[in-house]
Each structure stands twice: as structure tokens, then as C-alpha cells.
Amino acid sequence: MPIYDYACRRCGEMFELLVLKNTxxxxxxxxxxxxEQQLVTDFAVSSESTRQSHLQKARERHKNSKDVKDKRVAEAEEIREHAQE
Ligand SMILES: [Zn+2]
Known part of the structure; x- marks a missing residue:
């Protein structure tokens, strides 16, 4: 989707705008x-860093879910051990 960065010459506000036909x-x-439309390179750089942080978050989430799984496995093994007693 075409999202552009704009700066307002009147008040100096900077904002992103999703530009559609009727926008x-x-x-x-x-x-x-x-x-004033901001340089596209600025957007590319920011989206790249956004992508990186998303990747990192995804990795962290993956790591956390693995921990949960390990814990579940450990619990299951513990239950099995108790069942054998
Ligand atoms: Zn303004």
C-alpha cells in the first residue's frame, strides 16, 4: 500500500498518510x-529498520514458545515418571 511521509509547511507536523485515489x-x-512529501529513501530506511525489529520480535516469540514447549515436555516427563512409581 502506498504510505507516504509528509511534512506540513504550515505547522511543521510530520505524518504518514496512506494515499489512495480519493485521499x-x-x-x-x-x-x-x-x-511536502518526504524523500522515499527515508521511508525505505525506516521500513528496513521496522522489518528488522519485527524479525527480532518474531525470533523472541519463537524462543519464548520453545521455552513453553520445553516446559510442557518437562512436565509431561515428570508426570510419566510419577505414573511409573
Ligand atoms: Zn499542519
């Missing part, structure tokens, strides 16, 4: 229409 380019703060 009105307008500052969410002062409703001014004198906007």
Missing part, C-alpha cells in the same frame, strides 16, 4: 494542504 492530502493537525 485528500491534508495535515491532520491544522488541516492545511501545503504539504
Amino acid at each position: 485528500v492530502l491534508e495535515c491532520p493537525s491544522c488541516h492545511g494542504k501545503d504539504l
